[in-house]
Amino acid sequence: MTLTRKVAYNTIVQIIGKIVTTTFSLALVVVLTNYLGVVGYGEYTTIFAYVGFFSVFADLGLYMISVREISKNENDTEKIVGNLLIIRITLAAIIFSSAAIISLFMPYSVTVKNGIILASVAIAFVTITQAFTTIFQAKLKMHFFVITDIIGRLSVLGLTLFFIQAQKGVVYVVLAYILGDLINLIIAFFLANRLVKIRPQFDWAISKKLLQYSIPLGIAGILGMIQFKIDTLFLSFLPLKGGLSNMHEVGIYGVSYKIVEVLVTFPSMFIGSVFPILSNYLSNNNEKAKDVFQKALDFLIIVALPMIVGTLILSPKIITTISGSSFILASNALRILIFAVAFSFIGNLFSHVIISANLQKKLIYVTLSASIFNIITNLIFIPYFSYMAAAINTVITELLIVILTFRIIYKNMGIKPSYKLLSRALLASVFMGAFVFFIDKLVSGFWPKEKLYQLIIFLIIVVLSVLIYFFFAYLLRAISKEDVKKIFISKNE
Numbered sequence: 196m197t198l199t200r201k202v203a204y205n206t207i208v209q210i211i212g213k214i215v216t217t218t219f220s221l222a223l224v225v226v227l228t229n230y231l232g233v234v235g236y237g238e239y240t241t242i243f244a245y246v247g248f249f250s251v252f253a254d255l256g257l258y259m260i261s262v263r264e265i266s267k268n269e270n271d272t273e274k275i276v277g278n279l280l281i282i283r284i285t286l287a288a289i290i291f292s293s294a295a296i297i298s299l300f301m302p303y304s305v306t307v308k309n310g311i312i313l314a315s316v317a318i319a320f321v322t323i324t325q326a327f328t329t330i331f332q333a334k335l336k337m338h339f340f341v342i343t344d345i346i347g348r349l350s351v352l353g354l355t356l357f358f359i360q361a362q363k364g365v366v367y368v369v370l371a372y373i374l375g376d377l378i379n380l381i382i383a384f385f386l387a388n389r390l391v392k393i394r395p396q397f398d399w400a401i402s403k404k405l406l407q408y409s410i411p412l413g414i415a416g417i418l419g420m421i422q423f424k425i426d427t428l429f430l431s432f433l434p435l436k437g438g439l440s441n442m443h444e445v446g447i448y449g450v451s452y453k454i455v456e457v458l459v460t461f462p463s464m465f466i467g468s469v470f471p472i473l474s475n476y477l478s479n480n481n482e483k484a485k486d487v488f489q490k491a492l493d494f495l496i497i498v499a500l501p502m503i504v505g506t507l508i509l510s511p512k513i514i515t516t517i518s519g520s521s522f523i524l525a526s527n528a529l530r531i532l533i534f535a536v537a538f539s540f541i542g543n544l545f546s547h548v549i550i551s552a553n554l555q556k557k558l559i560y561v562t563l564s565a566s567i568f569n570i571i572t573n574l575i576f577i578p579y580f581s582y583m584a585a586a587i588n589t590v591i592t593e594l595l596i597v598i599l600t601f602r603i604i605y606k607n608m609g610i611k612p613s614y615k616l617l618s619r620a621l622l623a624s625v626f627m628g629a630f631v632f633f634i635d636k637l638v639s640g641f642w643p644k645e646k647l648y649q650l651i652i653f654l655i656i657v658v659l660s661v662l663i664y665f666f667f668a669y670l671l672r673a674i675s676k677e678d679v680k681k682i683f684i685s686k687n688e
Contacts (some may be wrong), residue, residue: 201305208546212341217457221517223355225646226520227368230359236518237431237442238365240449241303242310244427246318251420253322256327256412259550260405262470276387277396278405280326281406283678284544287322302432306365313369320376320428327387332470336436339386342499347379351413357445367447379535401472421590422569426585427452436579448582450518451528455536458502462495462540464549485553485610491544491620494613497674499537500620501664502580504628506533508635509656512642531586538593545600552608561599565592619673627664631656 228236261279265272281297282323298311324343331340354371361367387393431445470492473484506513510526510533549558576584604610634656643649668674 208338208341209465212338212344212605213460215341216344216348217460219345219352220457221452223352224450225517226352226355226359228450228522231365233521234440234442234447235365235446236449237440237444237446238304238307238310239368240427240445240452241307241431241442242314242365242369244424244431244445244449245298245301245311246291246294246314247291248420248424248428249315250318250322251413251416252415253283253290253319254325254413255286255406256409256414256416256555257282257405258325258332259412259470259547260409260555260635261326261329262333263550264405264408265329271401272333272391273394273397274398274401275405276326276330276391278398278402279329279394280323280393281397281403282402283323287319291319291322309366310369313348313366313373315461317369317372317376319382320373324376324380324383327383327393330387332388335391336390339390340383343379343383343386346382347375347620348377349375351375357641408553408555411559412550415555415558418559418566421566422562422589425566425570426573426577426589429577430582430585433574433578435577435581439581444581447522447525448528448585450514450522451525451582451586454513454517454529455532458533458536459539459543463543465494466544467645470551473548482528488544489550489613492541493616495540495544496614496617497620497668499540500624501616501627501660502633503533503537504624505657505660506530507632507655508628512635512649512653516646516653528582528586531583534588535590535593538590538597541602542593542596545597545604548610549600549603550610554603554607555601555648557607558600561596561603562597565596568592568595595677616673619671620668623664623667623671623673627660630663631660634659 209252219535227239231239257279261275264275292315295312295315298308301308303311305345328340331337353667355368358367358371384393427445429446430448431441433441435441435444469487472487507530510529511523514522514526514529546558546561549555569588570589572591573585576588603610604612638652638656665674
């Protein structure tokens with residue numbers, strides 16, 4: 196199998212796996228929003244936003260650097276993974292115990308504090324599991340990751356349903372994550388051990404090299420997580436004008452943001468599969484690297500534009516289908532955040548190119564600028580405009596990242612993206628949008644109250660919309676058979 200075929204295989208496998216796990220995740224959102232209500236879901240969102248904020252300190256950029264180093268030095272894979280495992284276990288123990296202790300001094304309820312302590316354990320398991328995922332990514336064996344992820348998510352969903360049946364609260368939902376993530380960790384270990392003999396080991400030279408390369412990226416990641424989670428955290432404890440409840444506002448914002456988190460994972464899988472090839476080509480053949488980069492950018496544009504158009508029209512139905520009418524205000528935030536998703540597609544690709552070229556230190560400037568902007572604007576505007584301010588600030592921040600990362604790529608690598616197909620893809624999206632708007636108005640008159648029927652109708656609309664979009668995209672030559680062949684089945688020379 197050629198290298199590009201492996202990339203295609205890994206991307207397709209991950210997409211299939213992500214469809215399955217996304218189904219589980221959305222099912223979990225449906226169950227939890229309807230069971231916990233707006234305030235209860237706000238507590239749940241606060242717990243995982245808080246712990247997720249600390250998770251980047253435990254990663255420290257090690258995932259990306261380890262994938263790159265294994266891709267370049269396959270003979271040292273066992274040593275790299277062994278040292279990586281020691282580093283991850285140490286960081287997880289220090290960071291998440293600190294997170295649990297600090298939470299005791301936060302202005303949260305006892306329920307939220309207890310949930311944070313338990314969630315710290317769950318995310319610690321996830322952090323250690325990433326040492327094994329590094330192997331799957333570097334060796335283009337992501338079907339192993341898909342297997343572990345599906346089993347882990349299914350376990351969380353099953354245990355959550357069990358606890359809900361027993362009329363348990365938010366803390367027990369977090370307990371379900373601990374058990375599910377532990378199962379994920381165990382299975383990932385055994386699968387990774389089939390590819391590389393895994394044994395914890397410490398070699399100062401290797402560990403120093405990993406940390407030396409990863410710390411600049413880790414700092415960028417920390418700053419990135421600040422801009423990613425700080426809005427929810429501010430929303431959870433800053434005093435809000437008009438006597439608004441913090442947990443209520445977090446609950447509303449949390450639903451729309453959860454949809455955003457789901458959407459950004461799909462292009463990330465594709466970019467993750469392209470990353471090893473970019474790392475290889477940038478050190479050997481810059482012209483091929485530019486070609487891979489351009490095709491990846493074209494793919495992301497083709498995906499992002501119809502997603503924006505469809506979400507702007509269908510946002511209320513997306514929210515009510517998932518969480519019910521009590522969360523309908525989240526549709527306004529979603530309409531804004533969908534632009535942040537699109538910008539994050541491009542910014543994610545640009546950042547990966549920068550890392551592939553070993554220019555990750557320059558990302559510190561990008562993320563520092565974005566984080567400072569995000570923190571200041573959220574501190575100023577969230578008390579007055581609640582989650583709407585958080586959503587708008589997120590969009591502007593993601594746009595800022597795109598601009599700054601583009602500047603680095605162009606200035607240091609001479610890569611200038613082409614946006615030739617942008618107008619064609621946009622026109623195809625407009626045709627699709629006209630269809631979606633017509634269908635939306637048509638079905639609004641008899642939109643059912645039952646969740647199952649809502650879901651069926653919504654999925655039919657989505658499938659028809661996708662088909663119409665790709666029909667017009669092909670007609671307008673935004674996509675072609677030749678492009679598909681070049682991206683997925685061209686031979687690696």
